[in-house]
Amino acid sequence: MSTPGEAQFRTCSATGLHVHLPAERLIITNAVAAVVFLLVGGLLALLIALTRWPAVQLLPADLFYRFVTAHGMNMLVFWIVFFEVAGLYFGGAVLLNARLVKPGLAWLAFYLMVAGAILANGVVFAGKADVMFTAYVPMKAHPLFYLGIIVFAVGAIIAVSLFFATVVVAKAEGRHRGSLPLVTFGLLTAAIIALFTLLAGAIIFIPTFLWSLGWIKEFDPGVYRILFWAFGHPAQQVNLAAMVAVWYALTALTTGAKPINEKLSRIAFLLYILFINLGSMHHLLVDPALTTPNRIVNASYFMYLAVLGSMIHAFSIPAGVEVAQRAKGYTRGLFQWLRKAPWGEPGFSAAALSFVIFGFLGGTSGVIIGTMQLNMAVHNTLRVPGHFHATVVAGTTLAFMGLTYYVIPLVARRELVGRPWARVQPYIFALGITLLVLGMNFSGILGIPRRTWSINYEGAPLAVRFPEAVSLTLGMVGIGGLIAVFGLLIFVGVAILSLLFGKRRA
Amino acid sequence: MAEMQSGREEIHTPGTLALVFIFLVWFVSFYFLAWWFLSQLWPVR
Amino acid sequence: MSLTAPDRIWWKPLGWQERLWVTIAFVWCLVLFLMMPLWGVVGKQNNPVETYRVAPVDFFRIASTFIEKHTVGNERGVPVVRPPAGGEAYLIARIWQWTPILELKRGETYRLHVSSIDLQHGLSIQPLNMNFQVLPGYDYVLTLTPTQVGEYSLICNEYCLIGHHNMTGKIIVKE
Numbered sequence: 001m002s003t004p005g006e007a008q009f010r011t012c013s014a015t016g017l018h019v020h021l022p023a024e025r026l027i028i029t030n031a032v033a034a035v036v037f038l039l040v041g042g043l044l045a046l047l048i049a050l051t052r053w054p055a056v057q058l059l060p061a062d063l064f065y066r067f068v069t070a071h072g073m074n075m076l077v078f079w080i081v082f083f084e085v086a087g088l089y090f091g092g093a094v095l096l097n098a099r100l101v102k103p104g105l106a107w108l109a110f111y112l113m114v115a116g117a118i119l120a121n122g123v124v125f126a127g128k129a130d131v132m133f134t135a136y137v138p139m140k141a142h143p144l145f146y147l148g149i150i151v152f153a154v155g156a157i158i159a160v161s162l163f164f165a166t167v168v169v170a171k172a173e174g175r176h177r178g179s180l181p182l183v184t185f186g187l188l189t190a191a192i193i194a195l196f197t198l199l200a201g202a203i204i205f206i207p208t209f210l211w212s213l214g215w216i217k218e219f220d221p222g223v224y225r226i227l228f229w230a231f232g233h234p235a236q237q238v239n240l241a242a243m244v245a246v247w248y249a250l251t252a253l254t255t256g257a258k259p260i261n262e263k264l265s266r267i268a269f270l271l272y273i274l275f276i277n278l279g280s281m282h283h284l285l286v287d288p289a290l291t292t293p294n295r296i297v298n299a300s301y302f303m304y305l306a307v308l309g310s311m312i313h314a315f316s317i318p319a320g321v322e323v324a325q326r327a328k329g330y331t332r333g334l335f336q337w338l339r340k341a342p343w344g345e346p347g348f349s350a351a352a353l354s355f356v357i358f359g360f361l362g363g364t365s366g367v368i369i370g371t372m373q374l375n376m377a378v379h380n381t382l383r384v385p386g387h388f389h390a391t392v393v394a395g396t397t398l399a400f401m402g403l404t405y406y407v408i409p410l411v412a413r414r415e416l417v418g419r420p421w422a423r424v425q426p427y428i429f430a431l432g433i434t435l436l437v438l439g440m441n442f443s444g445i446l447g448i449p450r451r452t453w454s455i456n457y458e459g460a461p462l463a464v465r466f467p468e469a470v471s472l473t474l475g476m477v478g479i480g481g482l483i484a485v486f487g488l489l490i491f492v493g494v495a496i497l498s499l500l501f502g503k504r505r506a
Numbered sequence: 507m508a509e510m511q512s513g514r515e516e517i518h519t520p521g522t523l524a525l526v527f528i529f530l531v532w533f534v535s536f537y538f539l540a541w542w543f544l545s546q547l548w549p550v551r
Numbered sequence: 552m553s554l555t556a557p558d559r560i561w562w563k564p565l566g567w568q569e570r571l572w573v574t575i576a577f578v579w580c581l582v583l584f585l586m587m588p589l590w591g592v593v594g595k596q597n598n599p600v601e602t603y604r605v606a607p608v609d610f611f612r613i614a615s616t617f618i619e620k621h622t623v624g625n626e627r628g629v630p631v632v633r634p635p636a637g638g639e640a641y642l643i644a645r646i647w648q649w650t651p652i653l654e655l656k657r658g659e660t661y662r663l664h665v666s667s668i669d670l671q672h673g674l675s676i677q678p679l680n681m682n683f684q685v686l687p688g689y690d691y692v693l694t695l696t697p698t699q700v701g702e703y704s705l706i707c708n709e710y711c712l713i714g715h716h717n718m719t720g721k722i723i724v725k726e
Contacts, residue, residue: 061713061716062713065710065712065713065715095554095555130712130713131710132710136670136671136709136710137671138669138670138671138687139670139671139711139712176556177556178556178557178559179556179557179561180556181553181554181555181556181557182553182557183553183554220688221671221686221687221688221689222686222688222689225684225686248553249553249554251553252552252553252554253554256552257552257553258552258553259552259553259557260517260519260566260569261563261565261566261569262557262558262561262562262563263561263562263563263565264565264569264573266561284684285598286598286682286683286684287684287686288599288602288684288685288686288689288690288691289602289689289691290600291600292591292597292598292600295598296584296587296588299587300583300584300587304580304581304583304584305580307580307583308573308576308577308580311526311572311576311579311580312572312573312576314526314529315522315526315569315572315573315576316569318519318521318522318525318526319517319519319522319568319569320553322519322521322522323517323518323519326518334520334521334524335521335524337521338521359529360529360532364532364533364536364537365536367533367537367583368536368537368540371537371540371583371586371587372587372598373541373544373587373590373591373594373596373597373598374540374541374544375598376544376547376550376596376598376681376682376683377540377543377544377547377680377681377682378682379673379682379683379684379708380673380675380682380684380708380709381675381680381682381708445680446678446680447675447677447678447680447706449673449675449706449707449708450708451708451709451710451715452708452710452715452716453715453716454716455716457706457716457717457719458717459714459716459717460647460717460718460719461627461628461629461648461719462626462627462629462652462704462719462720462721463704463719464677464704464706464719465704466677466678467678516566516567517566517568517569518568519568522568523568523571523572526572530575530579533579534579537583541586541590544594544596545594545595545596547596547679547680547681548596548679548681548695548696548697548698549595549596549660549695549696549698550595550596550597550599550681550693550694550695550696551596551597551598551599551600551694
């Protein structure tokens with residue numbers, strides 16, 4: 001049986017997988033792009049954290065608001081989506097011993113994403129879009145801001161579609177038989193949600209673009225919010241599904257963990273697809289006009305069935321590790337298996353820390369602040385960024401960092417440069433983010449608003465005084481941010497130096 | 507043996523069970539604490 | 552393992568530990584869900600729903616009439632207004648000031664109409680920490696009962712351009 005492009009594969013000496021060379025190039029290219037935007041977002045994070053720390057108050061107000069806009073965009077969209085595209089090509093092609101369908105289109109997708117990201121960044125840094133990534137109508141940005149995001153989204157839609165095609169073709173060409181590996185299945189979940197997300201993004205950004213040009217006269221702000229969050233919230237669930245898939249991958253790679261019950265894990269992923277979109281209501285709980293039954297059904301992701309999915313993974317992932325570790329002989333007491341886990345392996349420590357922080361701080365806080373009535377005490381306070389830095393940064397980003405330490409030797413075939421730094425990096429990053437998150441949560445409980453340059457209100461006719469404790473809690477934000485960015489820079493350094501100078505592997 | 511008859515491979519993960527219960531206690535505690543805080547606010551509807 | 556194809560038959564029954572956890576998790580999810588309608592019945596703090604469409608210029612006119620009718624003072628250029636006890640009150644969000652200062656009576660229930668005449672704003676009452684989204688074109692009615700005497704600050708917590716961090720207001724609650 002001769003299949004097209006046979007000459008374009010190599011066999012991985014470590015895993016025996018047939019790696020499609022065009023796919024390999026695209027995985028590395030998208031991952032590098034991801035890390036570049038992570039670096040930009042990280043430097044912005046440093047400046048922002050040092051501004052919210054009242055003792056430093058680094059940036060002037062206009063730059064603060066500009067950089068928060070840029071930081072949100074570069075981190076939440078560009079870093080994460082470029083990395084996820086790399087992950088999709090890995091899960092769809094490499095793990096299935098398959099060829100990536102139409103690599104030419106994948107390159108088109110890449111260039112569209114780069115073009116959109118550069119355009120959007122250009123407009124923001126030029127001061128023409130100081131509107132936060134949410135760009136709430138009737139606040140208006142320059143049309144090129146919306147256009148940049150649309151172009152990026154078109155590229156991402158192409159990439160996601162190629163992933164689906166690759167999986168279908170892998171089966172059709174007999175390169176993969178049987179059910180998909182769980183990691184690929186998890187990524188498939190993420191891709192399905194991503195497709196919905198990107199289409200919803202088109203539905204909101206295209207009319208807003210036309211409105212910014214003056215072609216549409218009126219844009220109801222309430223309608224904008226509902227449509228925006230129909231895009232914005234599922235976007236986060238893409239990150240959740242991808243992160244969980246990465247946890248399965250990393251625990252398998254570092255401890256030999258196997259899924260304890262494939263059926264259970266797959267059903268848990270399925271729950272994400274079915275119910276995750278309803279969570280958009282979390283952003284609209286204290287909006288005018290929406291009714292209570294609507295809020296209750298949606299805010300609960302329809303009876304919290306999507307949360308049930310997460311709680312299932314919360315058991316399955318450590319259980320897989322425990323079974324693997326016990327089989328190695330670590331059977332003493334309740335936790336010897338955990339103490340003897342490979343905490344020195346950056347892939348394991350990243351996955352474990354990401355799992356714990358996401359679980360205890362991110363997921364729980366999300367359910368709590370997303371509860372209809374409880375949201376009244378939370379909306380637009382610093383508790384909101386406190387929540388999502390625990391999920392998307394300590395959770396998804398840290399897990400992706402852990403995976404990178406394997407992608408570099410296995411896909412890019414370079415030894416890691418600075419292994420001792422890689423080993424300690426997840427701990428530094430986790431410490432920084434935890435401090436940041438705790439600081440944000442305590443500040444928000446004391447009433448500190450999000451997206452606000454200064455809390456001294458010295459320019460206001462009517463004074464506002466927050467409790468003294470906020471200088472401590474906001475100090476935690478500043479110091480946590482410093483430590484986290486240090487951890488981020490170590491990661492970027494190891495990644496880039498390894499790709500450029502790491503010893504080549506067979 | 508009973509396990510073989512049912513085709514069920516019983517996994518043995520007491521450590522994980524302990525961890526998820528600790529998590530549940532944390533979750534439940536903070537959740538209800540949040541409701542208590544809410545009850546201290548002005549009545550509103 | 553998770554990186555390779557599973558066994559051909561992977562639809563296997565759950566062990567007792569998995570079944571136990573899934574059951575507990577499911578019950579907890581039901582509790583999470585039921586708390587919301589339950590609090591709607593027994594709790595005193597519930598998300599306001601009453602809303603009317605209103606053009607910003609009309610809301611401004613109605614609110615200004617209310618302000619003129621019930622002004623009792625002025626603080627730093629902002630009118631201090633005493634709405635009728637248990638009646639309608641109005642609060643305007645505009646860049647970058649909450650207007651007017653409201654003087655309320657403890658224990659009375661007010662129907663507070665909030666709207667914006669320009670951008671989206673976030674009504675945040677401190678140190679209570681009660682927060683609501685305020686949109687132009689929507690008259691959002693918060694049926695509110697102050698329970699403690701004192702002075703409360705209003706800040707804006709929805710980014711509304713460069714003066715956002717200076718947008719403040721006040722609610723005074725008297726006996």
